[in-house]
Amino acid sequence: MTAKLPLDQDYAAYTPADYAVWKKLADRQMKALREVACQEYLDCLDALHPILSPNHPPRFSDLNGRLLPAQGWSIKVVPGFLPVDEFFSLLANRRFCSSTWLRSEEQLDYLEEPDMFHDIFGHIPLYLNHEYGEFARRLGELGVRFKDDEEKVTQLQRLYWFTIEFGVMRQNGEVKVYGAGICSSYGETRHVFDSPKVEVVPFVLDEVLAQEFIITEVQNKYFAIQDFNELWKVVDELEARWEME
Template identity: 40%
Template sequence: MAVEPVVYGASERPPRGDYSRARDDYTCAQDWSAYTAQDHDTYHRLYERQSAQLPGLASQAFIDALPSLGAKERIPRFDDVNERLTRATGWQLVAVPGLIPEVPFFQLLAERKFPVTDWIRQPEEFDYIVEPDVFHDLFGHVPLLFNPVFADYVQRYGEGGLKAARLGACEMLSRLYWYTIEFGLIREDGALRAYGAGILSSAGELPYAVRSPEPRRLPLELLRTMRTRYKIDSYQQTYFVIDSFQQLFDLTAQDFAPLYAQLQGLPEFAADGRD
């Protein structure tokens, strides 16, 4: 079966990544030997910049787990990370050539396999890239997969995604992913911290999300979150806040089918969260 790339957001160029390398499930081998010295330098500089910002802004659970990625001076071999990750929570990383369709994505998550794009941005994209690359996926997402409760939530999300696909509700469920796994905030010891990968891998959005008076921050509530649209080409105007990863896991224990039916008759909220 020939696999096709997925378009992410508004871009004038087609998605990058060699999809001819992909298997039927969209995974591929990480061609670690293909990384250049420049690629490793880009990863190292991105890692140094982001890790320097984490204290006082990032979830302590994320900070504690970050060293599990291994040496920061080069792009990690996924197999090396997997030796530690599988022991910790039963997850493993799988390489993909780029963004993949919803159902294969959900299936991988349900199997405790996290898809990681294996290419890295060019130096001229150091500050901003439209599509997620290996730095975003590794640095932003993988550390919290070492947290047992959060890791279970991501698997449960994948299982829920397969059900949502059968019910035609992927768009509504995608908003939960966006506002938790990508752009979620958490209260730790009474202070606001970031745990979403899109925030943690962004030099500008990390301090903005946690400290700026501009965005609206709301308690995470499923109906509200699934009704709120989002933007991919600017900082978020709305963030949803949880009190613990256990709260997040418990919220998703219910059957979402009645929620989807209820959402069909409700108006949506704009990305700024206004009524």
């Protein structure tokens, strides 16, 4: 779509070209992820079918109809990047922000900012998972509580980046992906498993909090958790640490 949609999903505005782009992206990722995504993501993706499928862009109202009764989450339409404090506030209130515009055919493999495919296909399925959703909510709560502490906000952004955006885990001895930046990107999915530059290390909280990242560059270092319960312990540890300062 050549113009971004208003702060509400005008479903009738999606064109045949948008349907074609969505189908190409969703078909490609569904095939790619079957072998490499964590079981939790795949289960949630299946649970959202046919609302979330290659056949059509998803209706946010239909997604909310599944998310709200399941775990209390819903989608908040936004025009683009939000101030970090507003973003954390939405997470704390079980709202995940999404744009409604979709990339063009020429942008299939690279975008400067997230579109609806990244926000919805990458992020939304796992909000049906209780452990994952509660981790995101509690991370948002920490962001709200410590929004005036620049160092802590930076650390929370790094934690978010290496979990919710670019998280991986080990299941049955194999690396599996769950981060939305991987699950929504064919190139990133292949990169994790094919690039000799990639390093997958155990998730150590202090290392994650100290790890800088550049949003416009492909990732070469990933921190592997064992399961989503580990993320709860991370939030517990971080909250206890900061409360003692």
